Amino acid sequence: MADVPAVELTGIVKRFPGVVANRDVDLAVAPGTIHALVGENGAGKSTLMNILYGMQRPDGGEIRVDGEVVSFRNPTDAIRAGIGMVHQHFMLAANLTVAENVILGAEPSRWGRIDFGAARARIAELGRRYGLVVDPDALVEQLGVGERQRVEILKVLYRGARTLILDEPTAVLVPQEVEDLFRNLGELRAEGITILFISHKLDEVLSVADTITVIRAGTTVATVAPADVTAGQLAELMVGSELPTPETREPTVTDDVALALEGVTMCAPGGRPELDDITLSVRRGEIVGIAGVEGNGQAELIDAVMGLRPVDGGRISLGDEDATGWSTRRRREAGLGYVPEDRHRHGLLLDAPSGRTRCSATRPLLPTPRAPGSTGPAPAASAARWWRSSTCARPRSTWPPTPSRAATSRS
């Protein structure tokens, strides 16, 4: 019965207030293949996968798994049917070990206690079988992004998934990690696992997928084989029209230097230089790209430019002024902005009302919450006073934050 799809979605409809996220979606995924789902931001890819994973109920349509009609009330039902999902944003507990994360909610027990020995053995066995190498005793907070992703995949396989949904798995990875992931996906496919892979990086999709389905404005518009399309044709299917050709306009670069680094050096606690004599300048109207393999100083360069860590040598100028000793607040007030790589960990205060994130990006920074046991004025109270005097939108229920809440959202 090789013709029966591992997963088949027919006529799926999902409405949210004011938005039809999915309409008449048809998708058939052959077993043991890598099937990519591509589409623009907001096209409805995640919604469709959330429906397949039982996180959202469709308003219409039918789901079949191995030919049988199913109706999932929640992810537990989906997992029972052999469907697992790795979300766009990882959902691991950073303060637990790899093994604890993998078994969380599905702990093997022996005489009423968690059988960590059995868990470790099974994780090692899955790791060997699918080439997903990761130390079961490592703390997740100490792992890099690629390793965290492997833990997420292991977690899903541990629960017996035969169909794996990966939502934008490469968005957070550097090229080397993308290669590792694709090798892992190849090994999973060789073992008969079916993979649904969401992406909008077309070259990646063309290199890794067996079949590609394009979603546009909530509906499936084409299903193609990678050999039959080019990246340009896929992009046109995604946007529904011919792509505009870039305009050649007058250059915007001026001679005014807006930001300059001269001989900037920053050392790790042991004295090892993390930034060694960095000199560069950015002129008004100019876009400067910084290329390099992760771990070679990019994060430290941001810390230095934003004043998140003091430099050990050199000079940073904003316009004509020497900003080397300035606080982050002063640099931001002088017009320097920063959009971080990881929005969830460094860009947003997820537990706070949206107004506070907006204000913290545009207004002077709030006092840092006091660590438990330390002395000094109560920061939450002064923060609340600042808030009352600010012109930003007033938050609702969760303000002022308790120190632990604020500390979590800054971590």
Ligand SMILES: Nc1ncnc2c1ncn2[C@@H]1O[C@H](COP(=O)(O)OP(=O)(O)OP(=O)(O)O)[C@@H](O)[C@H]1O
């Ligand atoms: N829980 C929700 N409530 C209301 N609207 C939603 C909800 N989830 C998604 N939407 C809307 O449904 C549409 C499809 O969103 P979805 O997240 O599925 O898109 P996507 O293709 O995954 O986009 P991206 O590439 O940005 O991840 C969007 O207009 C989005 O704003």
Ligand SMILES: [Mg+2]
């Ligand atoms: Mg999405």
